[in-house]
Structures are given as structure tokens and as C-alpha cells.
Amino acid sequence: MLELKFIRENLELVKKAAKDKRFEADFDAIIRLDDERKSLILKVEDLKAKRNKATEEVARRKKAKENADELIAEMKKVGDDIKVLDEQLAQVEKNMNQVLLTVPNVPHPSVPDGSTPEDNQTIFTWGEAPKTDFEMKPHWDITQNLDLIDFVTGAKIAGSGFPVYKGYGAQLQRALINFFLDQAAINGYKEIQPPIVVNADSATGTGQLPDKEDQMYVVTRDEFYLIPTAEVPVTNIHRHSVLKAEQLPIKYAAYTPCFRREAGSYGKDVRGLNRLHQFDKVELVKFVHPGQSYDELESLRTDAEKLLQLLGLPYRVLLMCKGDMGFTQTKKYDLEVWSAGQKRWLEVSSCSNFEAFQARRMNIKFKSGNEKPEYVHTLNGSGLALPRIVAAIIENYQTDEGTVLVPKVLRRYMGVDVIKSH
Numbered sequence: 058m059l060e061l062k063f064i065r066e067n068l069e070l071v072k073k074a075a076k077d078k079r080f081e082a083d084f085d086a087i088i089r090l091d092d093e094r095k096s097l098i099l100k101v102e103d104l105k106a107k108r109n110k111a112t113e114e115v116a117r118r119k120k121a122k123e124n125a126d127e128l129i130a131e132m133k134k135v136g137d138d139i140k141v142l143d144e145q146l147a148q149v150e151k152n153m154n155q156v157l158l159t160v161p162n163v164p165h166p167s168v169p170d171g172s173t174p175e176d177n178q179t180i181f182t183w184g185e186a187p188k189t190d191f192e193m194k195p196h197w198d199i200t201q202n203l204d205l206i207d208f209v210t211g212a213k214i215a216g217s218g219f220p221v222y223k224g225y226g227a228q229l230q231r232a233l234i235n236f237f238l239d240q241a242a243i244n245g246y247k248e249i250q251p252p253i254v255v256n257a258d259s260a261t262g263t264g265q266l267p268d269k270e271d272q273m274y275v276v277t278r279d280e281f282y283l284i285p286t287a288e289v290p291v292t293n294i295h296r297h298s299v300l301k302a303e304q305l306p307i308k309y310a311a312y313t314p315c316f317r318r319e320a321g322s323y324g325k326d327v328r329g330l331n332r333l334h335q336f337d338k339v340e341l342v343k344f345v346h347p348g349q350s351y352d353e354l355e356s357l358r359t360d361a362e363k364l365l366q367l368l369g370l371p372y373r374v375l376l377m378c379k380g381d382m383g384f385t386q387t388k389k390y391d392l393e394v395w396s397a398g399q400k401r402w403l404e405v406s407s408c409s410n411f412e413a414f415q416a417r418r419m420n421i422k423f424k425s426g427n428e429k430p431e432y433v434h435t436l437n438g439s440g441l442a443l444p445r446i447v448a449a450i451i452e453n454y455q456t457d458e459g460t461v462l463v464p465k466v467l468r469r470y471m472g473v474d475v476i477k478s479h
Contacts, residue, residue, distance in 0.1 A: 058417045059160055061091060061153075067163075074163040077379035079172065082160045090153040097146040101139055108135045158267055162414040164379045165351075165388040172380030177391070183362070184371030186395050191457040195398035196448040197329035199455055200226060203478050208329070218319070218327075218334035225476045229450070229463075230337060232470035233443055234312050237339040237364060241310035241440060244360050246341060249311040251290035254281040259293040262419035264385035264411075274316045283316035287340035288437045295344060295421045300433065302425035306353060307344040310440065312337065330444040331403065341440040344421065347413065350434035351388070354410045357438045358390050361406045364441055367466045370449050371395040373402065387412045390438075394445065398452035403445040408438030 064071050064087060075082050111132045118125040169178050187193070200206040205226030211219045222230050238248055260266040260282050265273060274283040284290060291311050300307070315338050326332060341360060345353045358374070365372045375391040382389050386409040393402035413432035416422070422430040454462040461476040468474055 058157055058414060059162065060417065061087070061157065064157075064160065065091065071160065071163060074379075075161050077164065077170070077172075078161045078382060078384065079380050080159070080161045080384060083156055084160075086156050087153065087160075090149055090156065094146065094149050094153065097142055097149060101142045101146065104135050104139050104142070108132055108139070111135070155267075158261065158418075161384045162387050162411065164382065164386075165410070167376075168382065168388055169376060169378045171378030173378075174381055176378040177375040177381055178378070179373050180376050180390075181374040182372070183366060184369070184395075186371055187397050187453050189457065193397045193452060193455060195329065195396075196451040199398070199451050199459070199461065200329075202459055203461070203476060205229070205451075205476070206330070216334070218332070220330070220333065224479065225471070225473070226447075228471055229447060229467070229476070230443060232467045233441075233446060234337060234339060235470055236467060237440055238310060238312055240364060240367070241339065241341060241360070244308075244363075246308040246310035249287075249291055249294070249309045251287060251294075251311055251313065253284050253290075253313050253316075255284055255289050255293070256281060259289055259296070262296055263289045263292050263415055264383075264418070265289060268384045272318050274318060284313060285317050286315050286338065286437075286439075287311040287313040288342060291340065291342045292415060292435055292437065293419060295433075296419040298421055299430050300344065300421070300423040302346065302423050305344060305346045305423060305433065306349070309342045310339060311342070312339045315442075326401075330448040333444050336442065336444045338442040339440050341438050343436040344416075344423075344433045345436065346423070347431065347434050350410050350412060350436065353434075354388065354390075354408065354436055357436055358392075358408045361392055361408055361438050361440050365392065365394060365405070368446070368450065368464045370446070370453060372405075383409070385409075385411050385414050387414070392439075392441075394449040396445075396449055396452050398455070399448075403449060405441050405445045405449070406439035409436060411435045411437075 059071065068084065072084055111128055115125045115128050115132065169176060204223055207221040207223055211221045242248060254276060257266060257280065265285065273285055291309050314335055316335055319332055319334060341357060343353055343357060372392055372394045375393065377389040377391055389407055389409040391404050392406040393404050396403050412434050415435045416432040421433050423433050424430040450464060451461050454464065456462065463471050463474055463476060
């Protein structure tokens with residue numbers, strides 16, 4: 058959430074940011090409601106001053122044995138008027154808060170203009186696509202031949218987008234999760250195991266509400282949301298908290314299953330592991346000092362990239378343009394691995410800075426000595442999302458014999474060097 062004062066003082070900037078990000082917000086309503094709020098506050102303050110003055114007069118009259126009944130009756134009416142105005146003020150502030158929640162964050166000046174994926178900037182590449190003398194297959198053919206993933210049975214159990222991992226396929230999942238968490242620990246992240254459902258307050262705090270309702274699965278009976286990412290529960294750990302400055306940066310890593318309805322995505326590269334409704338991911342979350350948040354973003358990106366380098370997967374880093382960036386971010390990098398079988402890039406991580414946008418929604422502040430508390434900056438990034446990593450490993454490490462070599466860093470977790478049919 059942006060501060061109301063910031064919006065009023067930078068109205069054209071905020072309007073342009075919303076337009077660039079392709080979101081709509083009723084800025085006229087914000088100004089109108091703020092003016093109404095200020096008017097009501099003035100009225101309440103005037104009435105309270107009148108009541109205070111009358112209270113003093115009543116006390117004087119009683120002390121002087123004078124009649125104060127008329128003044129007491131007037132005070133009661135003033136009190137009733139104040140109550141009515143307070144209720145009106147509470148409703149206006151509630152309405153204004155609802156509108157403020159629809160205003161997207163302002164992009165950092167370094168974010169490029171643009172509204173399509175073609176406008177994103179490739180700023181770094183690593184590794185080379187594997188060269189073979191045989192035609193490389195997509196992962197869905199290899200996983201079927203080696204009996205690693207069963208998409209048909211998953212669809213029978215739950216529906217499309219809910220695969221069943223089997224044998225070495227399941228072991229590869231577990232190996233990657235442990236590898237990612239171990240690397241996060243080496244880089245100073247504290248492991249967290251959060252709930253995989255959240256309430257509406259938590260979803261609102263990180264910006265999933267009111268923006269991504271159609272993307273989340275809802276447990277309607279108990280008013281819970283299945284998490285789309287561990288970012289939601291982990292960032293809410295410090296909701297309504299005042300941290301000590303010396304605690305920062307706070308770094309968390311969490312493995313969770315993630316659930317996404319992916320509404321509106323049908324037909325968009327959905328085959329195999331490319332787009333699932335349930336998948337596993339290790340998320341990296343940071344709470345940092347505002348003056349260090351962009352350095353921390355680069356550090357976060359480095360932590361995610363290192364995982365790809367250790368896995369030996371060719372990748373590129375994209376700086377996302379304004380129109381291809383989310384509602385909450387000020388700046389975002391996407392990491393994409395090369396899919397040798399599909400001959401295309403697959404996104405496996407987004408590393409984002411939100412500045413104080415989420416912290417203001419969740420009321421997360423830090424305090425240094427006797428200084429006034431201020432909002433922390435929050436960041437997060439996938440470290441990493443598993444489905445497309447699994448797809449990339451299977452495709453990039455396939456052999457002409459139909460087997461899959463296990464990346465060296467995973468062999469101690471898997472206990473095998475080669476994935477074969479068994």
C-alpha cells in the first residue's frame with residue numbers, strides 16, 4: 058500500500074505508474090474521501106472543543122450553586138453528534154482504505170518502459186545449451202518412458218495440473234528441496250515451515266488480495282486460502298511488529314507446496330510440468346533496512362542464480378518492464394532456464410523488491426534507538442520453483458540411451474548418478 062500523503066503529493070506519478078502497470082484505481086474517490094475525512098475530523102475536533110468548554114462551565118456553575126441543566130442537556134447532544142460523526146469517519150476511512158488497496162506500487166526508476174514480454178531486458182546469461190548428435194526430447198516423453206511422472210493418474214485423482222511423481226521422479230523432487238534448503242542455510246537464511254493456508258488478512262498483507270482472488274484456491278467453509286507461494290505466510294510472520302534495527306536483515310527460507318488456479322492461462326504452454334495447479338517451491342524472504350533494499354535485491358538474485366549454476370543449467374536474467382511486472386513490486390528480475398527438449402526459456406524464479414508496500418499493509422516497522430519507527434522493506438525470490446527445474450534437468454541431462462544424468466550436486470541426495478527405468 059502506498060501512503061496517502063505520498064499519493065496526494067505525487068498524484069500524476071502514481072497515476073502513470075498504475076497505467077504503466079496496467080491496473081485501474083479510482084484516484085478521484087481517494088481525493089474525495091480524503092477531503093471528506095479531513096472535514097469530518099475538523100467537525101469532530103470543533104465539537105470536542107465545544108464539549109470541553111461546556112464541561113468547564115458546568116463545573117463552574119455547580120461550584121457556584123448555579124443551574125447547569127440546560128448546559129448538561131446541550132453537552133449530551135454534542136456527545137451524540139460526536140458519536141454520529143465518529144461513525145461516519147470510521148466508514149469513510151474504511152472506504153478509503155479499500156480504494157487504497159487497489160493502487161499498485163510505483164516502479165523503481167531503473168525499470169524499463171514497456172507492456173509486453175518483448176520489452177523485458179535480458180541483462181545476463183550463463184552457460185550454453187547442450188549440443189548433441191541426437192534429437193532431444195521434451196520432458197513429458199522422457200518422464201513417461203522412465204515412469205517418473207504420471208499426469209494421467211494425477212488428473213484422475215484431482216484434475217489436470219496435479220501430477221503424481223513416482224520412483225526417481227519423487228526422489229528428484231525431494232533431492233532438489235533438500236539441496237535448495239541446504240544452500241539457503243549456507244547463505245544465512247533461517248529455515249521456516251509455515252502453514253500452507255492463510256486467512257484473508259495475511260493474503261491482503263502481501264498483496265494477493267484484492268488482486269489475485271481468481272488465482273487462489275479458497276477453502277470456503279473456513280475462509281482460508283491455499284497459499285500460492287510461501288511468501289504469503291512467511292512475510293506475515295512479522296505482521297504488526299516493531300523490529301530492532303540490529304535484527305536486520307532478517308532472511309528466511311521456506312519449502313511449501315504451492316497452489317494456483319492459473320485462471321485465464323489455459324492453452325499457454327501448459328503441457329507437462331510447464332504450468333501446474335500444485336507444485337513445490339523453496340521461497341527466500343527478506344526484511345531489510347530501506348537504505349539497503351536494492352543491494353539486498355542484487356544479493357537475493359545472486360543467491361537464486363548460484364543454484365542454477367551449481368545445477369549446471371543454462372539460464373538468463375530478465376529485468377522486467379513496467380507492464381510485465383506485478384501489482385506489488387517496485388523492481389523484479391526473472392530467471393529463466395533453457396529447456397533443451399522444448400527449445401525455449403522457462404521461468405524458474407522471480408526476485409522482487411516491494412520497498413515498504415507490503416510492510417505498510419502489514420504494519421511491519423523497525424526502530425533504531427530513540428528514533429521514530431519506520432517501515433521495513435520486504436523482498437522475496439524463488440530459490441527455486443521445482444517443476445520447470447525438473448523439466449530442465451530431465452531435458453538438458455538426457456542421453457541418447459533415453460536415460461537422464463543426475464547433476465553432480467544432487468547425486469549425494471539421490472544416491473544414483475543416472476536415472477534409468479526401474
